[in-house]
Amino acid sequence: MAEKKTRKEPAAKKDTKKPVSKATPAPAATSPDKELGKGARIGVYICHCGTNIAGSVDILAVQEYAKTLPNVAHVDNYQYMCSTPGQKKIEEGIKEHKLTGIVVAACSPRLHEPTFRTATKTGGLNPFRFEMANIREQGSWVHMHDREGATAKAKDAIRIAVAKAALLQDLVPKSVPVTKAALVVGAGVAGMQAALDLANAGIKTYLVEKSPTIGGRMSQLDKTFPTLDCSQCILTPKMVDVGRNPNIELMTYSEIEEVEGYIGNFDVTIRKKARGVLTPAEAEARGIVGGGCNGCGDCDTVCPVIKPNPFEMGMKPRKAIYIYHPQVVPLIYTVDFDSCVKCGLCVEACGEKKAIDLEMKDEFVKVKVGTAILALGYDIFPIEKKDEWGYQKFENVVTSLEFERLICASGPTGGHLVRPSDGKTPKKVAFLLCAGSRDNTGVGKPYCSRFCCMYSLKHAHQIIEKIPGCQPYIFYMDIRSFGKMYEEFYYRIQDEGAKFIRGRVSNILEDPETKNLYVMADDTLLDRPMKLEVDMVVLAAAVQPSADTDRTRKLFGVSCSLDGWLLEAHPKLNPCGTTTAGVFLAGVCQGPKDIPDTVASAEGAASAASIPIHMGEVELEPYFAQCIEEKCAGCGMCVNLCPYQALSLVEKEGRKVMQVTEAKCKGCGTCGGFCPGGAIWMQHFATPQIVAQIDAFLLGGEQ
Amino acid sequence: MARTKGYPEPLEKKLRDTRLYEEDTNPQFTKTVEKISMTIPHMCYQCGTCTASCPSAPRSSYRIRKFVRRALLGLEEEALTDPDLWLCTTCYSCTDRCPRDIAPTDVIMAMRNLAAKRDIVPVNFLKTVQAIYTTGHGVPNNDVNRAARKKLGLNPEPPTTHGFPKYVKGIQYILDYFGLKQRADKIIKEREG
Known part of the structure; x- marks a missing residue:
């Protein structure tokens, strides 16, 4: 480090001859390290943050100390620097004291860096002439009971920030145009709502769904709480809208294969899986006039292969050429090539329409979009892992999603709830809440799955309504009825006669003769263990991210939390955004949500995703790498190191030099740290700036 | 006795104040139990999986859930002087199933150790x-x-x-x-x- 420092010094001396003109915003790129730090006049502002900082940091001592630091021309403090008078102090200080750089010692830059940058700009300086010293989150808060230590640390933080501020340069953010199109991945209720909102706002939207039909989990449900609307009845109009909207290009049975680019300019490769069936449009493209699949189902009738239908949770058969259910959108059959025997009977039955092509191969489509929304949905936790409840061991233990299909009029039993073991109507049904949720054993999920309480209440209502004399028992730990009209729904179901037992079920036993089940629980309110014989058990199984979530999120560079749900940019203030600019989250993939919350989050994501598109261009922070061409040896070793493919070698004045595609560069510094010739300048995090910070810290301000 | 409104003695005992008072709790007891048992009874959410798994509970007044609750609240006297403390068979079914990953059996063992120190052993x-x-x-x-x-x-x-x-x-x-x-x-x- 010391070596680097001495190497820099002669360069700085050489620069003294050049005229100093600091205030004029110079273009970001050229000759970065010239004129650095000459005649710097730094203003330091210390924030009390009420008592958040002042309660454990001696502000006046810090202020006196800051005055002694090199290049500091003005020091001030204020109760709340982020307030309007606080910002005014910065603006006036710049003019009064001819400041060239601003340091605010306050909270985390995550909170108020934009605020103070704006104030710096209003005061007449380039906004990147601002540096923040975090003396709250990393100071007063963590050393709340150590006033001396917190004060000393605040002094250190300010000394380091001043050292960098003296070397800051004018930078100009880069603007890139935004492609006027959006991508939505996943066409459940979240994806459909997001796509409809974007399309209705006049944005071309590609809606990609891995299943053969849109609709997602919601289309599998019978009724929705607390209003008890039929789920399909309220969903199918949306499905039809999605299918008809001229701004939506629907790609079902498709997956994201590759994502390149950055906000405003994503190049997305989509794999259209071989469906074996042509849409009318595809048929026409092949010269088959008036052909293509019209959903008549003649192929289905003749197909000899029978498989379980995953839409019905495997409780109803489908053929090797199939649709999930009669209301699918688009109404196009799909060939399951894993089970198709290629007998050709369907091709014959299809006849003149020539819709079936058993030799179809996967196709790859490239689209260009400005922003993307991930609406990847959820799966049911494999609840058979909780051995004590006997799922898949005892026939009459089912999951809630299976129950939905069994009670649904369009389901495998025509809406007549029956026991899987003997087809009899159950008279006593136990519902187990928190099955695999709120579980810290490592086998279940530690989080609350959030909608199980409410749908189990709905299930209890449905059996009371449909089966006279049928008694639901709800085994619960807490009933979480937090939404609008939810608590009222709880009241209603209790009034209708559902029995609520506050106790988690420890285990279930089966009577091998009758296939009845013995539910063991502790009635914690009565303080008595109980053994209840029931005809059927419904497990409100936990939810987890859908199987493909991890693969897809990596393609888009989106992080996930420990439990696999995708990570939002801020849990409260930016729940739809991600840390990848231009990629947004909708629905359950961000965390468990019921339908109202899912739709709300989808509309939020659509709104957020449409902003850059409507603005037409986005500003990128100018933290990209720059090549100092006179130093670059053209070795090209940085090119392969770059995780964002932002670097390339180009021919300039007869020799090879590196060139940065600024819009792709994320300023990670991998290349800058590596370059053997020191030819890469990381804007705003340049070597001399970082070295100055380290020196300021280690040398304690000595020169 | 004149002020008992003429109730016979057993009823007098029955009508005594059984409310939980702060003085009944000893936070140090929770910590001691956790140290000996090497488990986390303070994380219990009282779901009852333990009692429901317990082979003793259906046949006795022993309630493992109650003992974990006592550990959580620091009810030292109540826990150590309750003869039910000695009805655990140490089968570990509750430990197997506890969704909070507490080992209730070990809580009982720790309490038995503490009781034995005071010569409270059947x-x-x-x-x-x-x-x-x-x-x-x-x-x-x-x-x-x-x-x-x-x-x-x-x-x-x-x-x-x-x-x-x-x-x-x-x-x-x-x-x-x-x-x-x-x-x-x-x-x-x-x-x-």
Whole structure:
């Protein structure tokens, strides 16, 4: 480090001859390290943050100390620097004291860096002439009971920030145009709502769904709480809208294969899986006039292969050429090539329409979009892992999603709830809440799955309504009825006669003769263990991210939390955004949500995703790498190191030099740290700036 | 007694104030139990999975959930003086199933240790100590057992301290080292005279 420092010094001396003109915003790129730090006049502002900082940091001592630091021309403090008078102090200080750089010692830059940058700009300086010293989150808060230590640390933080501020340069953010199109991945209720909102706002939207039909989990449900609307009845109009909207290009049975680019300019490769069936449009493209699949189902009738239908949770058969259910959108059959025997009977039955092509191969489509929304949905936790409840061991233990299909009029039993073991109507049904949720054993999920309480209440209502004399028992730990009209729904179901037992079920036993089940629980309110014989058990199984979530999120560079749900940019203030600019989250993939919350989050994501598109261009922070061409040896070793493919070698004045595609560069510094010739300048995090910070810290301000 | 409104004595006892007062709780007790048991009863959310799994609970007044609650609240006296503390069979079913990953069985064991320090141990447990001291077995062999073993073609005495009585000395050495036998004898004498 010391070596680097001495190497820099002669360069700085050489620069003294050049005229100093600091205030004029110079273009970001050229000759970065010239004129650095000459005649710097730094203003330091210390924030009390009420008592958040002042309660454990001696502000006046810090202020006196800051005055002694090199290049500091003005020091001030204020109760709340982020307030309007606080910002005014910065603006006036710049003019009064001819400041060239601003340091605010306050909270985390995550909170108020934009605020103070704006104030710096209003005061007449380039906004990147601002540096923040975090003396709250990393100071007063963590050393709340150590006033001396917190004060000393605040002094250190300010000394380091001043050292960098003296070397800051004018930078100009880069603007890139935004492609006027959006991508939505996943066409459940979240994806459909997001796509409809974007399309209705006049944005071309590609809606990609891995299943053969849109609709997602919601289309599998019978009724929705607390209003008890039929789920399909309220969903199918949306499905039809999605299918008809001229701004939506629907790609079902498709997956994201590759994502390149950055906000405003994503190049997305989509794999259209071989469906074996042509849409009318595809048929026409092949010269088959008036052909293509019209959903008549003649192929289905003749197909000899029978498989379980995953839409019905495997409780109803489908053929090797199939649709999930009669209301699918688009109404196009799909060939399951894993089970198709290629007998050709369907091709014959299809006849003149020539819709079936058993030799179809996967196709790859490239689209260009400005922003993307991930609406990847959820799966049911494999609840058979909780051995004590006997799922898949005892026939009459089912999951809630299976129950939905069994009670649904369009389901495998025509809406007549029956026991899987003997087809009899159950008279006593136990519902187990928190099955695999709120579980810290490592086998279940530690989080609350959030909608199980409410749908189990709905299930209890449905059996009371449909089966006279049928008694639901709800085994619960807490009933979480937090939404609008939810608590009222709880009241209603209790009034209708559902029995609520506050106790988690420890285990279930089966009577091998009758296939009845013995539910063991502790009635914690009565303080008595109980053994209840029931005809059927419904497990409100936990939810987890859908199987493909991890693969897809990596393609888009989106992080996930420990439990696999995708990570939002801020849990409260930016729940739809991600840390990848231009990629947004909708629905359950961000965390468990019921339908109202899912739709709300989808509309939020659509709104957020449409902003850059409507603005037409986005500003990128100018933290990209720059090549100092006179130093670059053209070795090209940085090119392969770059995780964002932002670097390339180009021919300039007869020799090879590196060139940065600024819009792709994320300023990670991998290349800058590596370059053997020191030819890469990381804007705003340049070597001399970082070295100055380290020196300021280690040398304690000595020169 | 004049102020009891004429209630007979048992009813007077029945009507005493049983509210939980802050003085009844001892936060240090929670910490001590956690240290000995190496588990986390303060994380209990009272779901009842433990009691529902418990083979003792349906046949007795023993409620493991209640003991974990007492550990959480620091109800030292109530926990250590409750004779139910000694009804756990240590089958570990509750530990297997607890969704909060607490080991309730170990909470009970820790409490038994603390109770034993204060000589609160049922006599039958102490008699087990004596039986181990004299025979090497908590439940020594008996004639019914011997007959059953013979019928199965086994040696009437199992290959333990019963088959090799000379090794009882080793067990006695261990028990003497910790003074357990002497302690058991003392307590039994105090109680039974």
